[in-house]
Amino acid sequence: MKISRKVAGTIAVGVAAALVLGGCTNRNEPAASGGSGEGDGQLTIAFVPKLQGIPYFEAMNTGGQQAAEELGFEWLYQGPTTADAAAQADIVRSFIQQDVDVLFVAPNDPDSMAPLLQEAADAGIVVATTDTDAPDSVREVFVNQASTQGIGEALTDALMEAMGGSGKYAIVSCGETAANLNAWIDVQEEYTASEYPDAEIVDIVYAGEDQAQATQLATELMTANPDLTGLVGECTSSAPGVAQAVSDAGRIGEVFTVGLGTPQAMLPYLEDGSSSASILWDVEALGYLTGWAGVQLAEGNEFQATNDVSDTLTGVEYDADTQTLLLGPPTIFTAENAGDYDY
CATH class of the missing domain: 3.40.50.2300 (Response regulator)
Incomplete structure (x- = not known):
């Protein structure tokens, strides 16, 4: 797994400093131009969902924020207000211009997103997908919720x-x-x-x-x-x-x-x-796994066949042939257990 050209010069110092200091800024809007964190060496991981504002992707955002707090990186989250591929593409272009370190997308239209992921990769950004794949693209991993x-x-x-x-x-x-x-x-x-x-x-x-x-x-x-x-x-x-x-x-x-x-x-x-x-499935855990995967990609760490992500998220499988991290089997919610979850 390769380290992006941009990340290579800053990641070792940036992540180490962030972990030591425990500092992490979580924002729900993309940074202004030039705000990718390179000035202070902090790793920036951006996630563009299909749609912002619905409980599902807000729960993923919560999980990503938790990973950022625990692992010491900056989590950026923004999606379109309607499930529109063109609007989503505009946000992806914005993150490319901001020169983030790692870019995750849940594409509304995988085929139209593929050229933009190529553009991001050409700019030295590590690109990946989560929740929804773009298999015919240059993405380095797909963080999959269940088979x-x-x-x-x-x-x-x-x-x-x-x-x-x-x-x-x-x-x-x-x-x-x-x-x-x-x-x-x-x-x-x-x-x-x-x-x-x-x-x-x-x-x-x-x-x-x-x-x-x-x-x-x-x-x-x-x-x-x-x-x-x-x-x-x-x-x-x-x-x-x-x-x-x-x-x-x-x-x-x-x-x-x-x-x-x-x-x-x-x-x-x-x-x-x-x-x-x-x-x-546990949507917050999917967001956490996304953030964790972004750190591994940026640092150039190889995914193992099974990965212990956190104390509560263990045994996450990785398929090297398809470059897919699998959160786990689906969960069946009924009237008896749905109330146990807060999203």
Whole structure:
């Protein structure tokens, strides 16, 4: 694993000084031009989420901030206010201009993001992805929340348990070009066909990262398919959206929903039965792992097959062939355990 041209001259002194002094500045806006921390030798790690302001990415930000405090680097966080690839690209360009040390992106559109990651790498910035990959790019690592197969199968199994293993269901996804969502849907289609032959996916629609739009689309799906008995919300905005649609329609117990929702957002739906389960992972831990991975990349440390990241985050697997760090298996949130989480 190589050290970037820019980091090579400052990282050893900068990280050591930061660890000794325990100083760390956390900001939720990018620094002004020239504010990458090179003046004081502090390592800067920037993260550009798909969308800023939703609970999921704010929880990732919290985890990144915690890593910054404990490991001694500056964590920069900014994303677009809508899930727009062009707006996200503008923020990436801003971080390139600021000459940050490490740049993580959760791309809305992996293909259009790839040239920008190349531009950042050419400028000596270490580039990586987290939450969502851009596999056909120069990114040095992908920090993955859970395996694609594990997520797709867990979503399907949870819904089929609620539906009794048969029936028709539809998927309300978010961004049409989101690589992670599309990969999970591929698994759901294959796994449903092979393991639940009496079940059928009748439609897949896209709501962007808009919860209200997800509710509207789910309502339309139930109207267009009177025999529909299941809905999947494929991201943290559509999971509560589809549950809200079932509640609004007065069809709790007739149409079952599962999705990828944050625990607190899903808790009322899990409690009233409009959602049967939420499949996710420890989002704050994903943010922490992202920050930790950035330090390893900047220092030129090789990832091991298994990595002990912190006292509470151990055994994180690394696949050298795909350059992927895997947080771990997905977590199933229900009415019984969702209240144990504060995001």
